[in-house]
Amino acid sequence: MMDKRLLALVPGAMRHVLATVGWQWLGLVGNVLLSWEICRVVGALLAGTAPSIPEAALVLALALLARLASTRLSARESFAASQDVKGALRRRIYEKLLRLGPGYAQEVSTAEVVQLSVEGCEQLETYFGQYLPQLFYSVLAPVTLFCVVAPACLPAAVVLLVCVPLIPLVIVAVQKVAKRILSRYWDQYATLGDSFLENLQGLTTLKIYHADAERHRRMNEEAEHFRVVTMKVLSMQLNSIIVMDVVALGGAAAGISVALWQLAAGAVTPTAALFVALVSADFFLPMRQLGSYFHVAMNGMAASEKIFRLLDLEEPPARTLAPAPADALSMRDVDFSYDGDRKVLSHVTLEVAPRGMTAVVGVSGSGKSTVAALLSGHEHGWTGDVLVGETGVDQVDPAALSRHVTMVAAGAHVFSGTVRENLLMAHPEATDDQLWAALKTARLDGFVRERGGLDMAIEQDAANLSGGQRQRLALARALLHDSPVYVFDEATSNIDAESEEQVMAAVRELARERAVLVISHRLANVVDASCIYVLRDGRVVGAGTHGELLANCEEYGRLWGEQQALEAYGRGERHGA
Numbered sequence: 001m002m003d004k005r006l007l008a009l010v011p012g013a014m015r016h017v018l019a020t021v022g023w024q025w026l027g028l029v030g031n032v033l034l035s036w037e038i039c040r041v042v043g044a045l046l047a048g049t050a051p052s053i054p055e056a057a058l059v060l061a062l063a064l065l066a067r068l069a070s071t072r073l074s075a076r077e078s079f080a081a082s083q084d085v086k087g088a089l090r091r092r093i094y095e096k097l098l099r100l101g102p103g104y105a106q107e108v109s110t111a112e113v114v115q116l117s118v119e120g121c122e123q124l125e126t127y128f129g130q131y132l133p134q135l136f137y138s139v140l141a142p143v144t145l146f147c148v149v150a151p152a153c154l155p156a157a158v159v160l161l162v163c164v165p166l167i168p169l170v171i172v173a174v175q176k177v178a179k180r181i182l183s184r185y186w187d188q189y190a191t192l193g194d195s196f197l198e199n200l201q202g203l204t205t206l207k208i209y210h211a212d213a214e215r216h217r218r219m220n221e222e223a224e225h226f227r228v229v230t231m232k233v234l235s236m237q238l239n240s241i242i243v244m245d246v247v248a249l250g251g252a253a254a255g256i257s258v259a260l261w262q263l264a265a266g267a268v269t270p271t272a273a274l275f276v277a278l279v280s281a282d283f284f285l286p287m288r289q290l291g292s293y294f295h296v297a298m299n300g301m302a303a304s305e306k307i308f309r310l311l312d313l314e315e316p317p318a319r320t321l322a323p324a325p326a327d328a329l330s331m332r333d334v335d336f337s338y339d340g341d342r343k344v345l346s347h348v349t350l351e352v353a354p355r356g357m358t359a360v361v362g363v364s365g366s367g368k369s370t371v372a373a374l375l376s377g378h379e380h381g382w383t384g385d386v387l388v389g390e391t392g393v394d395q396v397d398p399a400a401l402s403r404h405v406t407m408v409a410a411g412a413h414v415f416s417g418t419v420r421e422n423l424l425m426a427h428p429e430a431t432d433d434q435l436w437a438a439l440k441t442a443r444l445d446g447f448v449r450e451r452g453g454l455d456m457a458i459e460q461d462a463a464n465l466s467g468g469q470r471q472r473l474a475l476a477r478a479l480l481h482d483s484p485v486y487v488f489d490e491a492t493s494n495i496d497a498e499s500e501e502q503v504m505a506a507v508r509e510l511a512r513e514r515a516v517l518v519i520s521h522r523l524a525n526v527v528d529a530s531c532i533y534v535l536r537d538g539r540v541v542g543a544g545t546h547g548e549l550l551a552n553c554e555e556y557g558r559l560w561g562e563q564q565a566l567e568a569y570g571r572g573e574r575h576g577a
């Protein structure tokens, strides 16, 4: 059971595998030497002559030395093989994910990727570090032993050699069942991993709605399925081990019986018969050991199938074009659907001015974030043209595109660590002065200074920041990225009105030099944009300046009126209270 593709995946590991086999073989030679010397001493005693003590001591020392070297060095080589494999596989998975880009999650779940690259790789480590060397060794060992036993007692050697292949026959029979069960085992494992990850991430929400008990029950059900399939795997493994033990011990017994029969018939000497008895188990032990590794190796093979499925996923074609700094973003007659069925954008044509603020407004669900996702290369599969300069966004190297367009979304992730680490992500060479300037523009400098400066600790999920502070930190980070185009998608949605006004002033400042696309519910934020596009049900129903739209666009007029009324009401409330 050697998977060619798996071997080709890590060619370097094969050298260590063969070295492991070599050292194991040296151990076998040591064993044979030891048995041979014991037989010689016993033979001499039986014949009434005194065995040579110095010679016996020398052989004993040599044999022990060979065993010691074998154990240590084969373990070292086997470890080296496993390390190569783990490293190579993880690197491949990682590089594949990079090439697949953010869209990988549509093909394979994050939990599965995590399981494959952690546990899947561990199991393949056993495949290369133990199973493969054992596979070669378990063929080499019986052949070697046959060569030394045959001159002593040919019939016994033949019987022993013939019985050895019975063990792989058992293995093959088991393999058929094993493959099916193991594939189910991995499916259940991935399903359980998926729900575990999701439930853990949403635990707070589950607690709030007291929905955790129901989720708990469902996870228990999944865990139970997983337990059942795990027990099936284990019982299959144990049963096959019992069968292999019977075959191994039975084979050794058969060999010894033949030797005794030959002894009784006077065909061999007692020394030869004793030698057969001492080494007969060694014929079977390697194969028997192979049988135990085989189950782990099967696990690894099942994992490797899943890893190959991941590695075989179709990649977006390699793209090398890079946008020029002055290239602006635009859409021409774009249609888009997430599921291939319901249209989310229809005939959208818009242009993000190379300097100044462009805005997209519209009610919730009208397609604003989808526009941002297409322009920044986060979604693919539209018809029409989404362009950066005159090049299709899908022709441009994703890394170059992400340097060209900085997307700041409402829920931008803030990492645990320090404020400095979060900021340096966008501009690794930035000086402290530059970091403070960005924080100042995002109106977060006062807060950070109070909490100990740039090394202020940020907890996991930015739990020690308010929603608004998180957004401001994300904004400061974006400002440091220093790209020609910025897309702000509700980037100030959690910030109080007064600070929002200040942050928007910073955005307007930025728009003097860069192309800025602002997506915002609050029309007040975008009144001075050079062009505002109004979306409704995925269509552009109006475009122009605030004044033009108030005059010509009914949808805009309605949105403006509603928001003005709401804000006037809010002000009245406050004054009345």
Ligand SMILES: Nc1ncnc2c1ncn2[C@@H]1O[C@H](COP(=O)(O)OP(=O)(O)OP(=O)(O)O)[C@@H](O)[C@H]1O
Pocket (backbone or CB within 6 Å): 338, 339, 344, 362, 363, 364, 365, 366, 367, 368, 369, 370, 371
């Ligand atoms: N990943 C997705 N898969 C499937 N449908 C989606 C996905 N993202 C958005 N949609 C759908 O596309 C439509 C437009 O969504 P979009 O997020 O662009 O709206 P939006 O204008 O940004 O809304 P909001 O103001 O609430 O942020 C919605 O009907 C939504 O259900």
Ligand SMILES: [Mg+2]
Pocket (backbone or CB within 6 Å): 368, 369, 370, 489
């Ligand atoms: Mg949105």
